[in-house]
Amino acid sequence: xxxxxxxxxxxxxxxxxxxxxxxxxxxxxxxxxxxxxxxxxxxxxxxxxxxxxxxxxxxxxxxxxxxxxxxxxxxxxxxxxxxxxxxxxxxxxxxxxxxxxxxxxxxxxxxxxxxxxxxxxxxxxxxxxxxxxxxxxxxxxxxxxxxxxxxxxxxxxxxxxxxxxxxxxxxxxxxxxxxxxxxxxxxxxxxxxxxxxxxxxxxxxxxxxxxxxxxxxxxxxxxxxxxxxxxxxxxxxxxxxxxxxxxxxxxxxxxxxxxxxxxxxxxxxxxxxxx
Amino acid sequence: xxxxxxxxxxxxxxxxxxxxxxxxxxxxxxxxxxxxxxxxxxxxxxxxxxxxxxxxxxxxxxxxxxxxxxxxxxxxxxxxxxxxxxxxxxxxxxxxxxxxxxxxxxxxxxxxxxxxxxxxxxxxxxxxxxxxxxxxxxxxxxxxxxxxxxxxxxxxxxxxxxxxxxxxxxxxxxxxxxxxxxxxxxxxxxxxxxxxxxxxxxxxxxxxxxxxxxxxxxxxxxxxxxxxxxxxxxxxxxxxxxxxxxxxxxxxxxxx
Numbered sequence: 001x002x003x004x005x006x007x008x009x010x011x012x013x014x015x016x017x018x019x020x021x022x023x024x025x026x027x028x029x030x031x032x033x034x035x036x037x038x039x040x041x042x043x044x045x046x047x048x049x050x051x052x053x054x055x056x057x058x059x060x061x062x063x064x065x066x067x068x069x070x071x072x073x074x075x076x077x078x079x080x081x082x083x084x085x086x087x088x089x090x091x092x093x094x095x096x097x098x099x100x101x102x103x104x105x106x107x108x109x110x111x112x113x114x115x116x117x118x119x120x121x122x123x124x125x126x127x128x129x130x131x132x133x134x135x136x137x138x139x140x141x142x143x144x145x146x147x148x149x150x151x152x153x154x155x156x157x158x159x160x161x162x163x164x165x166x167x168x169x170x171x172x173x174x175x176x177x178x179x180x181x182x183x184x185x186x187x188x189x190x191x192x193x194x195x196x197x198x199x200x201x202x203x204x205x206x207x208x209x210x211x212x213x214x215x216x217x218x219x220x221x222x223x224x225x226x227x228x229x230x231x232x233x234x235x236x237x238x239x240x241x242x243x244x245x246x247x248x249x250x251x252x253x254x255x256x257x258x259x260x261x262x263x264x265x266x267x268x269x270x271x272x273x274x275x
Numbered sequence: 276x277x278x279x280x281x282x283x284x285x286x287x288x289x290x291x292x293x294x295x296x297x298x299x300x301x302x303x304x305x306x307x308x309x310x311x312x313x314x315x316x317x318x319x320x321x322x323x324x325x326x327x328x329x330x331x332x333x334x335x336x337x338x339x340x341x342x343x344x345x346x347x348x349x350x351x352x353x354x355x356x357x358x359x360x361x362x363x364x365x366x367x368x369x370x371x372x373x374x375x376x377x378x379x380x381x382x383x384x385x386x387x388x389x390x391x392x393x394x395x396x397x398x399x400x401x402x403x404x405x406x407x408x409x410x411x412x413x414x415x416x417x418x419x420x421x422x423x424x425x426x427x428x429x430x431x432x433x434x435x436x437x438x439x440x441x442x443x444x445x446x447x448x449x450x451x452x453x454x455x456x457x458x459x460x461x462x463x464x465x466x467x468x469x470x471x472x473x474x475x476x477x478x479x480x481x482x483x484x485x486x487x488x489x490x491x492x493x494x495x496x497x498x499x500x501x502x503x504x505x506x507x508x509x510x511x512x513x514x515x516x517x518x519x520x521x522x523x524x525x526x527x528x529x530x531x
Contacts, residue, residue, distance in 0.1 A: 115445055115447075115460040115462060115496065115498070115499070116462055116494055117298050117300075117402075117404035117406065117494055117496045118406060118492075118494055163351055163352055163353070166351075167332060167350075167351050196499060196500065197499060200302065200352060200401070201351060201352050204352075
């Protein structure tokens with residue numbers, strides 16, 4: 001890990017479904033253990049207590065807890081906002097260097113269930129957090145193979161904020177409000193995440209960048225993202241992109257991705273026929 | 276029903292609707308949805324307000340409809356049609372502002388939604404949801420918890436000694452729509468709500484008598500694992516299926 005400006009995000013899942021034999025109390029015990037683990041790490045036991053106290057019984061329940069901390073910043077104030085469906089633990093931090101203004105980070109987020117279609121997160125949190133994370137990535141060596149944290153940071157933003165996060169990422173990239181190397185890095189990751197909820201939107205963003213961005217580097221990264229995603233639904237967009245691509249080199253790369261997706265499509269059809 | 280009466284399942288007609296929602300998730304990230312045309316097509320009138328947040332790609336149209344406020348909102352990959360009771364303007368039952376009885380409002384809302392689903396400019400839909408917040412007024416908090424007992428038969432509710440109760444469950448079922456591999460998530464959240472109106476001048480507000488109600492939040496939706504487009508012809512039937520499931524939960528509680 002490089003400088004203290006990094007924001008590592010750690011994610012853990014505790015889940016309990018109706019088919020399992022786990023009881024509600026076991027779910028909450030797991031959650032408490034998890035929170036204790038992180039609280040001990042960050043020496044903030046109050047966080048454990050506050051979060052564990054919301055132990056309402058839920059039968060089909062998934063807890064997604066994300067802990068976000070910054071080495072340079074010291075916690076100043078802990079707040080908890082909760083309603084029936086979600087509990088957010090928000091930490092206000094100050095940057096002792098005085099460079100950054102005081103800011104609030106989303107520290108923990110406990111989500112009701114993975115199948116809910118109720119909208120739960122306000123847009124302001126998303127915009128602020130995504131922007132800050134992408135800005136900070138500009139100071140890191142994104143392709144340091146010994147350090148997966150930059151990748152995990154983006155992945156966790158997407159797990160946390162879903163399509164709202166993708167929307168903000170898309171906006172920042174197409175409006176050149178993020179460093180080019182960060183944009184390229186993020187586009188590749190967009191294609192390399194296993195997250196069904198955001199799959200269609202990530203694919204659409206990659207296709208839009210491929211078809212509309214003037215930067216060949218961004219188009220190249222979007223192409224890599226689509227290749228990693230390996231979704232034949234992008235075939236049409238790739239064909240359009242090849243038709244309008246001005247760079248012969250990039251056109252060749254797009255052709256390779258197109259071939260790969262067509263193979264995937266054919267393999268899928270063959271598998272269906274077989275079964 | 277008196278506060279001391281032994282609680283039993285209440286007729287569906289007694290549930291009041293605070294808000295109702297239809298959500299459609301669409302396949303492609305269309306940027307130019309014909310929201311205004313849709314509004315005119317389903318409401319037959321112009322909206323009162325139109326707001327666009329360009330950065331978030333959110334567009335929202337709002338207007339009065341019946342006892343509530345109707346909004347049609349689009350954002351990336353999602354369209355919401357919401358009908359919500361208007362505080363201080365709408366109908367008041369047991370201290371709560373509501374749209375009307377669940378049965379009546381549900382019927383009107385389904386008619387509106389069915390019109391939306393027949394619009395030709397609607398993008399390809401991959402997932403739909405029917406959501407509602409229902410209330411059933413009761414005398415006090417403990418009476419509310421007692422009233423939940425016949426609805427939540429698998430839960431041991433100590434009505435006199437608990438606070439902040441919330442029970443959420445999803446009992447998924449296969450769809451009856453003949454669409455292969457389509458399952459319906461039947462999310463329902465049960466709690467007891469309190470409302471305590473404030474009266475007086477802005478400088479000096481006094482709380483008045485609190486009102487209580489059993490609160491049921493429904494989120495009946497097609498599963499996100501379903502791949503591909505939902506058949507346009509089958510969307511109205513599918514919507515009916517979700518609404519029927521919602522009514523079943525309100526009438527019979529948490530059943531498999």
